[in-house]
Amino acid sequence: MTTKTSFFFLIIVLAFLLRFINLSTTPPSLYWDEVAIGYNAYSILHTGRDEYGHHLPFWFQSFNDYKLPGYIYLTSLSIAFFGFTDFAIRAPSALAGVLTTIYLFFLSRELLLSLPPFRQKQFSHLPLISAFLFAISPWSLQFSRAAFEANLALAFTTAASFHLLFGLRRRPRHLYLASLFFVLSIITYHSSRLFVPLFILSFALTHRHQIRPHISTTLKAFLLGILLLLPTLPHQIGPQGSLRAMSTSYITDLTPLQSLHQFQTNYLDNFNTNYLFFYGDTIGRHSVRTLGMLYYFQIPTIILGLYLICKLPRTFQLLLGSWLLLAPIPASLTSPSPHALRSLIILPPWTIISALGFSYILHYLARFHTPFLKFGLTTLFSLGVCYNIGIYLFQYHFIYPLLTAPDWTYGAKQAIELINTPNLNADQIYLTDQIPPVYLATYLPILALQFQTLPHAPTDPPLTYQNITYFNKAWNINLDHTQNNLIIAPWTQPPPDYSTNFGTITAPNGDVLYNYWYEDASI
Numbered sequence: 001m002t003t004k005t006s007f008f009f010l011i012i013v014l015a016f017l018l019r020f021i022n023l024s025t026t027p028p029s030l031y032w033d034e035v036a037i038g039y040n041a042y043s044i045l046h047t048g049r050d051e052y053g054h055h056l057p058f059w060f061q062s063f064n065d066y067k068l069p070g071y072i073y074l075t076s077l078s079i080a081f082f083g084f085t086d087f088a089i090r091a092p093s094a095l096a097g098v099l100t101t102i103y104l105f106f107l108s109r110e111l112l113l114s115l116p117p118f119r120q121k122q123f124s125h126l127p128l129i130s131a132f133l134f135a136i137s138p139w140s141l142q143f144s145r146a147a148f149e150a151n152l153a154l155a156f157t158t159a160a161s162f163h164l165l166f167g168l169r170r171r172p173r174h175l176y177l178a179s180l181f182f183v184l185s186i187i188t189y190h191s192s193r194l195f196v197p198l199f200i201l202s203f204a205l206t207h208r209h210q211i212r213p214h215i216s217t218t219l220k221a222f223l224l225g226i227l228l229l230l231p232t233l234p235h236q237i238g239p240q241g242s243l244r245a246m247s248t249s250y251i252t253d254l255t256p257l258q259s260l261h262q263f264q265t266n267y268l269d270n271f272n273t274n275y276l277f278f279y280g281d282t283i284g285r286h287s288v289r290t291l292g293m294l295y296y297f298q299i300p301t302i303i304l305g306l307y308l309i310c311k312l313p314r315t316f317q318l319l320l321g322s323w324l325l326l327a328p329i330p331a332s333l334t335s336p337s338p339h340a341l342r343s344l345i346i347l348p349p350w351t352i353i354s355a356l357g358f359s360y361i362l363h364y365l366a367r368f369h370t371p372f373l374k375f376g377l378t379t380l381f382s383l384g385v386c387y388n389i390g391i392y393l394f395q396y397h398f399i400y401p402l403l404t405a406p407d408w409t410y411g412a413k414q415a416i417e418l419i420n421t422p423n424l425n426a427d428q429i430y431l432t433d434q435i436p437p438v439y440l441a442t443y444l445p446i447l448a449l450q451f452q453t454l455p456h457a458p459t460d461p462p463l464t465y466q467n468i469t470y471f472n473k474a475w476n477i478n479l480d481h482t483q484n485n486l487i488i489a490p491w492t493q494p495p496p497d498y499s500t501n502f503g504t505i506t507a508p509n510g511d512v513l514y515n516y517w518y519e520d521a522s523i
Contacts, residue, residue, distance in 0.1 A: 007128055008105060015101040015135035018393075019094040019144045024086040027146055028401040028508060029410040031285060032436055034147040036062045038089035039438050041075035043448035051438065053452040058187075058235040063436070066240040070156075070188025071149040084445070089147050096155035097144025100348075103158045105131035108352055110165040114315055122363050129355040129362075138392050139293040139340065139347050142286060150344045153189035156181045157196065158348055164203065165319075167221075172214045175221035183228045191330035191342050193236070198326045206318035248334040266337035270328035270346065273299075281340035284407030288392070288400045293340055294350060295388045297381075302350065304357030324349040402509040411505045411513035412436075415488050416443035418505070418516060419468065426518065427483035429468045433458035434490050440465065485519040 030038070040050045040060050050060050060067040074092045082088035108130035112120055134140055143151040160181035167174030182200065185192040204211065211218050229236075251259050269275065276294050280287030287293060294302075309317055327346035331339045361381070368374035405411075412435045419429055420443070431440070437458055441451045446465060455463050458470040471477050474493045479485050487495075488505075495502040495517035502517035 029408040045076040059240040096152045100155040107162040125359045149189045156185035172217040179221040179225035202322040266332035269338040284404035286340040301354045301357035305353035405507040426486035488516045
């Protein structure tokens with residue numbers, strides 16, 4: 001086994017460990033989209049229907065946001081293997097992060113092989129560094145450790161891009177795999193429905209000379225993709241397909257000129273240095289918020305990488321350039337902005353550009369003839385990299401869960417666990433409507449066939465399951481004082497002054513998230 005092969009396997013192990021260690025508990029809880037994905041996957045596995053009873057749907061109604069099917073159907077396999085657990089729901093995303101690391105290595109190698117021999121020697125470490133930077137990337141780790149559909153779509157898109165380049169360079173049959181992976185990306189995440197067609201069109205225009213010798217296979221692969229997507233076309237262009245886009249877009253609320261200006265502002269937000277390197281996304285689930293989406297040490301490597309790209313062949317420039325410039329378009333059509341999840345697809349080009357600069361620095365240091373200076377500069381650079389990575393990992397695993405538990409709907413699972421307490425002295429339980437019914441179905445749990453028949457709006461009319469009833473305002477509950485009642489309310493609704501048997505459900509930092517109290521029949 002060569003040294004490079006050994007390093008490659010070590011990087012894969014590192015990517016695996018960083019994504020799977022404490023996966024169930026960091027982030028601290030499954031947020032509502034994760035729970036919905038998990039329960040729909042569980043329901044599909046056991047009944048062939050979603051939580052509403054729809055048979056093998058393309059669109060999953062969920063919270064009326066109509067989720068695409070890719071992640072949900074894959075999660076049903078994960079649940080079949082690991083059981084219906086938090087780990088099983090997050091595992092496909094974590095695995096996707098590892099697979100993207102692997103595919104980015106091979107994609108970078110294909111790009112390296114497109115360079116002249118002297119450039120290949122100069123940037124010989126590009127594939128390994130690309131894989132390493134992706135393995136430790138805060139942006140990737142943030143979305144690999146939770147059930148984010150965008151992260152799975154990123155893996156499919158990266159895989160497709162590799163097979164596309166490899167197919168044109170060596171094995172034309174790989175173009176069929178590229179087509180398959182592009183289709184999987186489109187049916188997994190909404191942003192891919194716009195990015196993938198734009199990227200394919202751009203690639204066809206900029207790489208037409210490479211495509212021409214394989215035009216027959218290319219057209220067959222393209223036709224395969226169209227045929228695979230054809231059954232989904234009525235769903236894609238139907239009302240469900242546009243509902244999600246319209247619910248997050250500003251276009252329907254602004255004039256065309258205002259929309260154009262907003263698009264320009266949002267697009268440039270994706271290249272804001274404060275967002276990329278210092279503060280990240282302001283949404284709690286999307287970053288640690290005290291550090292950027294990329295590392296500090298990548299500032300010089302990206303600047304150097306952008307400079308070096310200008311000296312490389314046009315095919316290299318056009319692939320990375322088109323990917324980098326097209327990736328923010330879907331996110332720029334929505335608000336808020338910048339949005340690290342919707343623009344996650346931009347991470348591979350940033351990583352390869354950074355690796356390009358990193359590789360050049362290593363090549364330059366190797367040419368130093370003064371051992372002391374060479375050792376000193378290498379050590380200084382390495383310590384800076386390790387310090388930056390260490391700071392992020394400490395923030396993510398020890399500080400971040402304390403600051404963002406409510407962003408992850410922490411407390412909902414704990415409330416259901418309270419209901420599940422053995423020998424609970426409660427004849428009737430009243431549960432706040434701030435905990436979606438799908439949490440009750442997941443953690444009580446409720447069998448899929450039963451939940452499919454229940455109303456999914458918690459309080460209109462009030463959902464009742466066995467002895468559990470949802471409510472909106474605690475003071476409007478019509479209690480039966482002849483029985484023992486347990487009320488679980490949000491922190492904004494405290495127990496009555498006369499209550500003597502009460503408690504709280506708190507976040508990891510001690511903040512009260514829910515109050516609960518008992519109304520005993522004996523009082």
